Amino acid sequence: TMELEINKLTANIFKSHRETCQFRVEELQALQWKQFTREEVMVYQCKSIEEMWERCACRLTDAIQYVVEFAKRIDGFMEFCQNDQIVLLKAGSLEVVLVRMSRAFNQENNTVFFEGKYAGTEIFKSLGCMDLVTSMFDFAKSLCTLHLSEEEVALFTALVLINSERQWLQEKAKVERLHTHVDMAFKRILLRNRRDGLLSKLFQKMAVLKLLCAQHIEKLRAFRQLYPLIVHSLFPPLYKELFTCDTDLQTVIE
Numbered sequence: 523t524m525e526l527e528i529n530k531l532t533a534n535i536f537k538s539h540r541e542t543c544q545f546r547v548e549e550l551q552a553l554q555w556k557q558f559t560r561e562e563v564m565v566y567q568c569k570s571i572e573e574m575w576e577r578c579a580c581r582l583t584d585a586i587q588y589v590v591e592f593a594k595r596i597d598g599f600m601e602f603c604q605n606d607q608i609v610l611l612k613a614g615s616l617e618v619v620l621v622r623m624s625r626a627f628n629q630e631n632n633t634v635f636f637e638g639k640y641a642g643t644e645i646f647k648s649l650g651c652m653d654l655v656t657s658m659f660d661f662a663k664s665l666c667t668l669h670l671s672e673e674e675v676a677l678f679t680a681l682v683l684i685n686s687e688r689q690w691l692q693e694k695a696k697v698e699r700l701h702t703h704v705d706m707a708f709k710r711i712l713l714r715n716r717r718d719g720l721l722s723k724l725f726q727k728m729a730v731l732k733l734l735c736a737q738h739i740e741k742l743r744a745f746r747q748l749y750p751l752i753v754h755s756l757f758p759p760l761y762k763e764l765f766t767c768d769t770d771l772q773t774v775i776e
């Protein structure tokens with residue numbers, strides 16, 4: 523029955539999230555008062571723009587690898603054609619990383635987990651894109667105020683990823699069917715937890731996610747104008763496949 527199918531999908535998405543969330547909430551909470559010292563902040567702020575960009579690109583790629591694994595474990599995702607799997611990951615992986623980042627945000631002092639400790643925006647100064655960094659911190663903060671449970675994060679990130687409105691999908695109807703089932707699963711959980719006001723708030727967040735991803739692409743384009751060889755030789759292949767348009771995607775889905 524449909525009821526049974528939705529229950530099975532819900533359990534599968536919870537399990538996939540637990541297995542691929544990169545950092546458990548308990549770990550992140552245990553670390554949240556481990557701050558960088560003033561000296562450590564200085565060291566980061568003295569790094570070159572090239573080095574900080576390379577670090578962030580690598581950290582982001584690490585996070586995205588877990589999102590790729592999350593997607594692959596969602597029942598139905600691997601049944602999509604290769605093109606559609608790649609289209610969904612290209613469009614949605616950073617969005618999922620940004621939703622997950624809210625779990626690593628400390629609202630008391632506006633710091634976020636980065637390279638083993640919690641950092642304020644000032645640590646990212648040498649990236650040369652404090653507007654994007656600030657927007658990402660603001661997004662993480664705004665998501666924190668919704669106090670999402672791990673189940674709500676799991677279902678919301680699945681919904682963000684399996685989006686049948688993405689451009690260039692070849693089997694849109696197939697993606698739509700799974701999206702509808704994830705949507706039903708999410709609505710059931712929200713009703714059961716008496717959180718039904720949440721979905722409309724989350725839809726507003728999706729619009730912000732889109733803007734943040736567009737901003738990131740813009741900043742990457744500007745950076746690449748200045749340092750083409752850094753991007754070419756030092757940025758992870760997966761990062762380049764997902765965020766630049768000049769490579770055909772191979773390594774995304776093994």
Ligand SMILES: O=S(=O)(c1cccc(C(F)(F)F)c1)N1CCc2ccc(OCc3c(Cl)cncc3Cl)cc21
Pocket residue numbers: 575577578579581582585619620623634635636637646649651654655658659738741
């Ligand atoms: O580096 S993270 O551990 C990181 C962790 C916390 C806050 C940040 C930042 F930076 F958002 F405050 C970065 N990581 C994991 C999650 C994540 C998302 C985007 C990202 O990089 C995008 C980027 C930016 Cl925002 C500016 N210039 C170059 C790049 Cl590639 C990195 C990242």
